[in-house]
Amino acid sequence: MSRTLELLPAVDVRDGQAVRLVHGESGTETSYGSPLEAALAWQRAGAEWLHLVDLDAAFGTGDNRALVAEVTAAMDIKVELSGGIRDDATLAAALATGCTRVNLGTAALETPEWVAKVIAEHGDKIAVGLDVRGTTLRGRGWTRDGGDLYETLARLDSEGCARYVVTDIAKDGTLQGPNLELLKNVCAATDRPVVASGGVSSLDDLRALSALVPQGVEGAIVGKALYAKAFTLEEALAAVAS
Numbered sequence: 001m002s003r004t005l006e007l008l009p010a011v012d013v014r015d016g017q018a019v020r021l022v023h024g025e026s027g028t029e030t031s032y033g034s035p036l037e038a039a040l041a042w043q044r045a046g047a048e049w050l051h052l053v054d055l056d057a058a059f060g061t062g063d064n065r066a067l068v069a070e071v072t073a074a075m076d077i078k079v080e081l082s083g084g085i086r087d088d089a090t091l092a093a094a095l096a097t098g099c100t101r102v103n104l105g106t107a108a109l110e111t112p113e114w115v116a117k118v119i120a121e122h123g124d125k126i127a128v129g130l131d132v133r134g135t136t137l138r139g140r141g142w143t144r145d146g147g148d149l150y151e152t153l154a155r156l157d158s159e160g161c162a163r164y165v166v167t168d169i170a171k172d173g174t175l176q177g178p179n180l181e182l183l184k185n186v187c188a189a190t191d192r193p194v195v196a197s198g199g200v201s202s203l204d205d206l207r208a209l210s211a212l213v214p215q216g217v218e219g220a221i222v223g224k225a226l227y228a229k230a231f232t233l234e235e236a237l238a239a240v241a242s
């Protein structure tokens with residue numbers, strides 16, 4: 001039986017607001033109001049997952065931890081939590097929200113021993129976000145280079161990482177379509193499931209990502225396209241179901 005592409009509508013939180021960025025650059029925010037209202041709207045529309053990001057924690061400009069915990073607690077659906085999860089304390093706080101899994105970015109680049117340890121301890125509750133420009137990973141709010149994509153992928157595979165969330169920074173927030181070549185290359189390099197992030201602009205993009213499910217693309221994060229009303233979440237769910 002062929003699997004259906006999972007859709008993860010995104011709620012990125014900056015300074016208490018749901019926002020979208022362009023290329024993940026601080027200062028490019030468009031605000032979309034209450035994160036809780038946005039998350040509840042995606043849940044009402046039929047989402048099975050929420051991709052929830054604390055952008056202040058990712059950028060190191062503070063955090064929205066209490067709000068992110070409040071949103072997670074209000075959800076009946078699965079939540080993937082990202083942003084600023086870099087040590088025992090921030091990981092414990094993230095897992096204590098009741099989220100389904102967390103997504104580690106910077107930590108996988110800067111503290112690989114700690115990441116290997118928490119992968120061993122928490123299994124598939126840990127995903128690693130591979131945020132790339134070309135094939136160079138970026139951390140600390142995507143402001144610093146963090147090594148080669150494929151070397152890091154091989155290391156994380158050997159440590160038992162359960163899943164990767166792959167973001168093409170050049171596409172993120174741009175409505176230019178996902179980087180299908182990058183996703184195919186990552187899927188060819190690992191047998192772990194891959195969640196695609198960045199660039200989704202149309203239902204055809206979602207159909208193109210669905211065609212990569214047999215190669216290992218498990219899901220797709222959808223952000224700007226939903227907020228810009230390029231399509232509704234109901235339409236997106238129908239498109240990947242057919």
Ligand SMILES: O=C(O)c1ccccc1N[C@@H]1O[C@H](COP(=O)(O)O)[C@@H](O)[C@H]1O
Pocket residue numbers: 012021023024025053055057058059082083084085086103104105106107129131139140141142165167172
């Ligand atoms: O999602 C974004 O738009 C984004 C932009 C800039 C930086 C990070 C962003 N999101 C996610 O944050 C985590 C990384 O956080 P950290 O490095 O672990 O603190 C990762 O999931 C990014 O995709």
